[in-house]
Amino acid sequence: MxxxxxxxxxxxxxxxxxxxxxxxxxxxxxxxxxxxxxxxxxxxxxxxxxxxxxxxxxxxxxxxxxxxxxxxxxxxxxxxxxxxxxxxxxxxxxxxxxxxxNSTAVAEHTIALLLTALRGIPAADRRVRVGDWSGRSARELSALTVGVVGLGRIGRLVIERLRAFGATVIGADPWVDAADPIFDAVERADAESLATRCDVVTLHAPGGQTVIDERWLAADDRPVLLVNTARADLVDEEAVARAARRGRVAAYAADTLAKENAGDSASPLLAADLADRVVVTAHLGAQxxxxxxxxxxxxxxxxxxxxxxxxxxxxxxx
The missing domain is CATH 3.40.50.720 (NAD(P)-binding Rossmann-like Domain)
Incomplete structure (x- = not known):
């Protein structure tokens, strides 16, 4: 050979x-x-x-x-x-x-990003480094309703971990039959309904579609935490940035961005005024x-x- x-x-x-x-x-x-x-x-x-x-x-x-x-x-x-x-x-x-x-690795990274954003850890670290030890109130994962979009290998592993924390979990995936055993553990819904029902939505669907867009975000004004360890095109980043500024998106945590180069063409989610509400890692999920x-x-x-x-x-x- x-x-x-x-x-x-x-x-x-x-x-x-x-x-x-x-x-x-x-x-x-x-x-x-x-x-x-x-x-x-x-x-x-x-x-x-x-x-x-x-x-x-x-x-x-x-x-x-x-x-x-x-x-x-x-x-x-x-x-x-x-x-x-x-x-x-x-x-x-x-x-x-x-x-x-790498399914387990990505599922664990998803939970890490979720908790990091939920507790505001990066912003808290930055405050301490300049001598500001003030606290900020947060939420407990066990008290939240989490929507999981995409119920493949990774989505199911994320659900296992969310349920261990005591969160209420809703699953959305049009390609998974209603009789699938996963729905013995979580409620079945569609991605649109998660906009009005969830405190957190985490994305594990294939690329080539947009799940979180202006219309989805406009369906309610309750703060939502978004996590994306799947594909950048699952979200409209401009819409998410605008929603973060008005408080609809409490935080966005991702392992990917549509524009991953620095400079003038960088993602709108990397704007300085969003630094306390946006956490991004560089494709670390599988690493x-x-x-x-x-x-x-x-x-x-x-x-x-x-x-x-x-x-x-x-x-x-x-």
């Missing part, structure tokens, strides 16, 4: 499992490149790539046109909305992902040792299968 595998995931092999060594042991040369998937940077590397272990950056038809030897793409993570699956299928390039590998190792093992195994003509364990259908 021989060939070249391009790796563009930031955390590939950064846990306890040496994913790069595992590929090398199978006879493959590993080439690393930036996670942004810049076409200029990747052009010469894609020309020689037999396999591609891709992170969160876009994988477009233009990328695939630069990769005449490519025999498979292993998405290092779960979501594949960054990959043009139709373009890959048209070129006969199979795609895999790593379902479940635990266990999550990274799980993704690494699955991506390597599927990549080897793709390059040797075997059936991968986790194929993604276009």
């Amino acid at each position: 021989s060939g070249t595998v391009l790796v563009t995931s930031r955390s590939f092999g950064s846990g306890g499992f040496d994913a790069e060594a595992a590929l090398t042991a199978e006879g493959y040369r590993v080439v690393r490149a930036g996670a942004a998937h810049d076409l200029g940077e990747l052009a010469p590397l894609l020309a020689d790539a037999d396999g591609w272990i891709a992170g969160t950056g876009p994988v477009t038809a233009a990328h695939l046109d630069l990769a005449p030897r490519l025999r498979g793409i292993a998405r290092y993570g779960v979501g594949v909305d960054n990959i043009d699956l139709a373009a890959a299928a048209a070129r006969g390039i199979p795609v895999t992902n790593t379902p479940g590998a 635990t040792r266990e999550g990274v190792d799980g993704m690494g093992r699955m991506a390597v195994a599927d990549m080897v299968a793709l390059l040797t003509g075997s059936a991968p364990a986790h194929p993604v259908r276009a």
Whole structure:
């Protein structure tokens, strides 16, 4: 066996499992490149790539046109909305992902962000550092009603943890049948109704849709805490910023933003006047040792299968 595998995931092999060594042991040369998937940077590397272990950056038809030897793409993570699956299928390039590998990590990060925003921890830390030891009243999670949008692996793990805190939980997912056992544990509702019923709403749905928009936010004036560890396009960030300023959004905590570069084009949620109500982390949800190792093992195994003509364990259908 021989060939070249391009790796563009930031955390590939950064846990306890040496994913790069595992590929090398199978006879493959590993080439690393930036996670942004810049076409200029990747052009010469894609020309020689037999396999591609891709992170969160876009994988477009233009990328695939630069990769005449490519025999498979292993998405290092779960979501594949960054990959043009139709373009890959048209070129006969199979795609895999790593379902479940980082679900626990993301669920735990969701709870961490929720509690951080609920108790105003970043703002409290900033006050202490300038000598202000004044307190601020907060709410207890056990007293709140939490809406969970998206009842896949991560959403269900989040529900388990919310119920352990004693929160009242409502679940929304149009693709989950009403007879699903999850609704023995939580009330079933639609995402629209959560606008008037919930103190907290946490998002775990696929991208490609907007759940929290101007209309959703205008349905009530009660303060709501929003958490997003899924996809940036699930929220209208301009609408959320406006709602935060008028008090409709008590806090927003996220692991992703639509505009993740600094400067004039930065997300409106990063405005200085919202600093005490907005908490953002840089795609840290999956970044635990266990999550990274799980993704690494699955991506390597599927990549080897793709390059040797075997059936991968986790194929993604276009």
